[in-house]
Amino acid sequence: MYATLLLIFILGYVSITLEHKLKIDKLVPALLMMVLSWAVIFIGIPIFWLDPSIGLHIDPKCGQVTLPELIGSISEKREQLDATLLHHFGKTSEILIFLMGAMTIVEIIDHFDGFNSFKTLIKTKQKISLLWVISLLAFFLSALIDNLTATIVLISILRKIVAEAELRRWYTGFIIIAANSGGAWSPIGDVTTTMLWMNHKVNAGSLIQHLFLPSLISVLVPVTIASYMKVFKGDLPSTEIIHQPRKNSSFVLISGLFLIVLVPILKMTTHLPPYMGMMFALGLMAILAEIISKRHFSLTDVSAENSHSSPTFKALTKIELPSILFFLGILMTIAAMESMGMIYGFGIQIQETMDVNLFVTLLGMSSAIIDNVPIVAASMGMFRFGVDHEIWHLIAFAAGTGGSMLIIGSAAGVVAMGMEKISFFWYLKRISLLAAIGYFAGICVFFFS
Numbered sequence: 001m002y003a004t005l006l007l008i009f010i011l012g013y014v015s016i017t018l019e020h021k022l023k024i025d026k027l028v029p030a031l032l033m034m035v036l037s038w039a040v041i042f043i044g045i046p047i048f049w050l051d052p053s054i055g056l057h058i059d060p061k062c063g064q065v066t067l068p069e070l071i072g073s074i075s076e077k078r079e080q081l082d083a084t085l086l087h088h089f090g091k092t093s094e095i096l097i098f099l100m101g102a103m104t105i106v107e108i109i110d111h112f113d114g115f116n117s118f119k120t121l122i123k124t125k126q127k128i129s130l131l132w133v134i135s136l137l138a139f140f141l142s143a144l145i146d147n148l149t150a151t152i153v154l155i156s157i158l159r160k161i162v163a164e165a166e167l168r169r170w171y172t173g174f175i176i177i178a179a180n181s182g183g184a185w186s187p188i189g190d191v192t193t194t195m196l197w198m199n200h201k202v203n204a205g206s207l208i209q210h211l212f213l214p215s216l217i218s219v220l221v222p223v224t225i226a227s228y229m230k231v232f233k234g235d236l237p238s239t240e241i242i243h244q245p246r247k248n249s250s251f252v253l254i255s256g257l258f259l260i261v262l263v264p265i266l267k268m269t270t271h272l273p274p275y276m277g278m279m280f281a282l283g284l285m286a287i288l289a290e291i292i293s294k295r296h297f298s299l300t301d302v303s304a305e306n307s308h309s310s311p312t313f314k315a316l317t318k319i320e321l322p323s324i325l326f327f328l329g330i331l332m333t334i335a336a337m338e339s340m341g342m343i344y345g346f347g348i349q350i351q352e353t354m355d356v357n358l359f360v361t362l363l364g365m366s367s368a369i370i371d372n373v374p375i376v377a378a379s380m381g382m383f384r385f386g387v388d389h390e391i392w393h394l395i396a397f398a399a400g401t402g403g404s405m406l407i408i409g410s411a412a413g414v415v416a417m418g419m420e421k422i423s424f425f426w427y428l429k430r431i432s433l434l435a436a437i438g439y440f441a442g443i444c445v446f447f448f449s
Contacts, residue, residue: 001044030329037336067341088335101278107315114253115153127232135178142182143189151412173431177404181218184400185211192376201392204264210393218442222434286312338381347382364398368409372399404435
């Protein structure tokens with residue numbers, strides 16, 4: 001059974017990494033391997049099972065940790081399997097609902113052209129100054145929304161400022177680095193940090209405290225090096241930018257970002273799960289959007305004759321549902337392997353044969369090839385450290401920033417690849433080394449700060 005589950009995961013993940021060549025969206029193999037993994041478990045019925053309500057079995061005499069045995073009749077065992085499946089589905093759904101709420105708020109801001117307000121912050125004509133402004137903007141904006149959305153927003157703005165395609169690719173490379181680094185130190189800036197936060201591995205305040213400086217260094221070092229490069233010398237060619245900001249766009253932007261930032265505060269003050277805070281923020285944002293658009297407030301009024309004018313309904317139709325389903329498939333597949341004790345067993349072997357800090361550092365480098373979501377999901381089942389342990393912070397940093405070393409290593413890189421027609425080898429030759437230098441500089445700061 002273990003070999004079958006591992007084979008399903010390997011075949012599914014190879015299909016995900018080759019999605020462009022196979023011309024099959026990555027959500028398809030993700031969903032298939034999720035269902036097949038749990039089908040194998042329900043049909044085979046394992047002997048040992050990591051039940052969330054029981055946890056690991058610790059022998060009081062020798063202190064040895066083992067998986068508890070699945071006991072009872074066939075029907076009773078299937079009930080235990082079903083309860084575990086429901087538990088993992090509930091925990092996964094919390095993350096997905098949180099992401100859907102955040103995506104909808106971002107789409108409402110975009111509906112009112114809120115992100116165009118950032119254009120007023122970029123007035124420089126010097127190439128070096130623009131590099132610093134756009135990188136720092138990506139760093140902080142990705143911490144408030146997410147690295148993928150921040151990348152899309154800033155590339156859209158960059159197109160209005162830089163007409164030359166080759167120069168724009170250079171700036172885009174640093175947007176990718178900065179956006180991934182910015183998402184690493186915020187509990188709402190990246191899917192992986194959100195996962196760690198919602199699974200009680202890290203607290204929001206502690207995450208920011210430990211990772212802000214290493215993340216900032218991972219941006220400042222490559223940008224500083226790039227400031228001496230010939231491509232960023234001189235002034236930008238003059239471009240005629242006609243920008244008529246939409247009424248209330250700045251107000252909507254500030255309100256939306258404030259409500260997103262309010263989510264961790266609600267978690268700390270009310271102790272409600274983060275997805276509840278995000279739903280509260282979405283409700284307030286929807287009310288604000290309906291008032292500004294001068295409609296009678298109705299979230300459920302989606303009839304053909306009325307839905308076209310509802311900003312909330314339009315935002316809901318634009319959220320990345322394929323990404324949500326992809327995360328569902330990946331996280332539930334990892335949950336199946338975790339319940340079988342496979343991931344925990346691998347973690348024990350790692351801790352016996354290799355320094356954990358070195359392993360996580362290498363794990364971050366591998367996130368340039370393998371998606372960071374399954375890496376972090378597997379790590380949470382691999383290690384049994386307490387809340388805010390140093391390893392969880394290192395995992396958040398490594399998985400978030402390590403993906404910048406290859407353009408295919410992060411969602412931000414993949415979307416930039418499509419928007420600016422950046423080839424894999426163009427990025428590898430010009431940006432990858434700078435991203436790697438920033439990654440290891442951040443790692444050093446993390447250990448010595």
